[in-house]
Amino acid sequence: MRFDWNDMRYFLEVARLGTLSAAARTLATDHATVARRILALEKALSQTLFHRSPLGYMLTPNGEALLPVAEQMEARASEAVSRMGRPELGLSGTVRLVTPEGFGNHFLAHHLGAFAAAYPRLQLELVTIQQILSLSQREGDIAVTLSPPRTGRFAVGKLADYYLRLYAGAGYTERAETIARRKDLSAHDFIGYVDELIFTKELDYLGEVLPGLRARLQCSSLFAQTVATRAGLGLCVLPTYLAGPDDDLQVVLAGEVLLKRSYWVSAHEEMSNMPRIKAVWGFLERICRDEPHFQLPR
Numbered sequence: 001m002r003f004d005w006n007d008m009r010y011f012l013e014v015a016r017l018g019t020l021s022a023a024a025r026t027l028a029t030d031h032a033t034v035a036r037r038i039l040a041l042e043k044a045l046s047q048t049l050f051h052r053s054p055l056g057y058m059l060t061p062n063g064e065a066l067l068p069v070a071e072q073m074e075a076r077a078s079e080a081v082s083r084m085g086r087p088e089l090g091l092s093g094t095v096r097l098v099t100p101e102g103f104g105n106h107f108l109a110h111h112l113g114a115f116a117a118a119y120p121r122l123q124l125e126l127v128t129i130q131q132i133l134s135l136s137q138r139e140g141d142i143a144v145t146l147s148p149p150r151t152g153r154f155a156v157g158k159l160a161d162y163y164l165r166l167y168a169g170a171g172y173t174e175r176a177e178t179i180a181r182r183k184d185l186s187a188h189d190f191i192g193y194v195d196e197l198i199f200t201k202e203l204d205y206l207g208e209v210l211p212g213l214r215a216r217l218q219c220s221s222l223f224a225q226t227v228a229t230r231a232g233l234g235l236c237v238l239p240t241y242l243a244g245p246d247d248d249l250q251v252v253l254a255g256e257v258l259l260k261r262s263y264w265v266s267a268h269e270e271m272s273n274m275p276r277i278k279a280v281w282g283f284l285e286r287i288c289r290d291e292p293h294f295q296l297p298r
Contacts, residue, residue, distance in 0.1 A: 002044065003041075003044045003045070004037075004040065004041070004044065005073075006037075007037045007038070007040055007041035007044070008041070008070045008073055008074075009027065009074075010023065010027065010034050010037040010038055010041070011037075011038065011041055011049065011063075011066065011070055012067075012070050012071065012074060013026050013027055013034070013093075014034065014038060014050065014057050015050075015057075015059055015063065015067055015070075016270065016271060016274075018056040018057055018058070019056040019057065020034045020035055020038075020057070025094055025096070025125075026093050026094045026095075026141075027093055027094070028093065028094055028123060038050065038057075045062075045066075047060075047062040047063075047066075048060050048062060048063075049062055049063035049066060050063055074275075091119055091121060091122045091275055091276050091279050092121040092122060092276075093122065093123070093276050094122075094123040094124075094125060095122065095123070095124055095125065095141045095142060095276050095277060095279075095280045096125040096127060096140045096141045096142075097124060097125065097126050097127065097140065097141070097142050097143075097144070097280060098127045098129060098140035098142070098143045098144070099126065099127070099128055099129070099143070099144040100128070100129065100144065100145070100146060100263075101128045101129065101221065101222045101223065102222045102239055102242060103128075103144050103263060104126055104127075104128035104144075105128050105222075105223065106222070106223075106239075106241070106242045107241055107242075107287075107291070108126065108284075108287070109126070111283075111287045112124070112126070114287075115280075115283055118283070119279055119283075122276055122279065122280075124280065127140060141267060141268075141271060141277060141280075142265060142266070142267045142277060142280055142281060142284075143265070143266050143267070144159065144263055144264070144265050144284065145200075145263070145264050145265075145266065146200050146202035146203070146261060146262070146263065146264070147200060147202055147262075147264060148264045148266065149266050152268075153268065153269045153270075154266040154267065154268060154269060154272075155266065155267050155268075155269050155272035156264060156265070156266045157264065157265050157266075157281070157285070158262060158263075158264055158265075159262075159263040159264060159265050159284055159285060159288045160262070160263050160288040160289070160291070160294045161260055161261070161262050161263075161294065162239055162240070162241060162260075162261055162262070162263065162293075162294050163239070163240045163258060163259065163260055163261075163294075163296060163297055164205065164237050164238060164239050164240065164258075164259040164260075164261065165237070165238070165240055165243070165244075165251050165252075165254065165257060165258060165259075165297065166185075166209065166235055166236070166237055166251070166252040166253055166257040167229055167235070167236055167237075167238050167243045167249040167250065167251060167252060168229065168232075168234075168235050168236075168249070168250055168252050169229050169230045169231060169232040169233075169248060169249060169250070170232065170248065170250065171231065171232025172229075172232040172233070172234065172235070173250055173252075174232075175232075176188060179252055179253060181253075181256070182209070182210055182253060182256050182257070183210070185209065185210050185213065185235070185253075186210060186212070186213070188234070188235055189216045189217070189233065189234035189235065190206060190213060190214070190215045190216055190217075190234050190235050190236065191215055191216075191217045191218075191219065191225050191228050191229055191233060191234040191235065191236040192205065192206055192214075192215030192217075192218060192219075192225065192236065192237065193215070193218060193219070193220060193225075194218040194219070194220050195214070195215075195218065197220050202261050205237040205259060206237065208259055209237060209257055209259075215234075216234060217233055217234055222238075222242070225238070226238060226242065226243065226246075226249075229243075229249060230246070230248045230249060235252060237257075237259065240293055240297050241291065241293035241294060244293055244297070245293070258297065263288065265281060265284055265285075267281065
């Protein structure tokens with residue numbers, strides 16, 4: 001049977017991701033097509049490349065032997081496109097990027113047009129979350145998190161530091177008691193995350209502002225917290241890149257309350273050198289480096 005070079009792309013994705021459905025998502029096709037292309041490749045080579053099980057696809061010894069050859073073919077194809085002067089045009093497939101709500105909705109979303117223009121054949125799936133999704137369970141290809149992964153084999157990099165301040169809406173400051181110093185905050189209403197649903201200590205702000213503070217209005221969504229603050233329902237700790245440009249929000253105790261956090265990017269070690277993963281990773285690094293609102297506020 002005639003060998004089809006394109007079948008190697010399907011082989012690579014199944015070998016890397018372990019399931020037909022995950023490979024199909026990356027290749028922007030359906031799992032039946034992936035299964036058919038794998039069978040065609042095995043028939044052409046007269047070899048069984050995968051062990052099939054309810055848990056997914058695992059490489060056979062023949063598959064293990066073929067994997068480095070397929071990876072070299074992929075690298076040579078990318079190199080050929082790079083030599084034509086537009087390496088980004090050779091990138092295709094799908095990358096699922098998991099980010100915190102604030103980073104994804106209020107920062108990255110503004111740059112998606114630039115990404116689409118730079119990588120016209122690369123599909124980015126942006127998943128913004130209010131809890132932790134597991135890269136180890138293949139819920140994402142790349143993750144932006146508030147702290148680096150503590151377990152598992154991941155490539156990890158720091159994207160940027162960012163800062164948070166205490167904000168209030170004009171309606172609140174007009175009717176509330178004057179706030180002259182930090183200890184005055186104990187007499188005020190706060191907006192924040194639901195205590196039981198704070199999934200990482202990096203989101204537990206109020207204790208740093210003043211020990212013993214607790215949010216009266218608790219929301220799991222950063223967007224809801226921002227809207228409530230703008231409506232004058234209380235004080236809230238918000239990222240400066242979100243609240244700083246908002247004319248309806250005022251900084252409270254600018255000289256006293258300033259919190260610092262960091263964004264980290266990670267991907268599985270075995271996927272981190274894939275061209276499409278490197279493209280998304282590099283794009284994130286560039287936009288974070290150039291973002292003025294990630295700088296230390298004055």
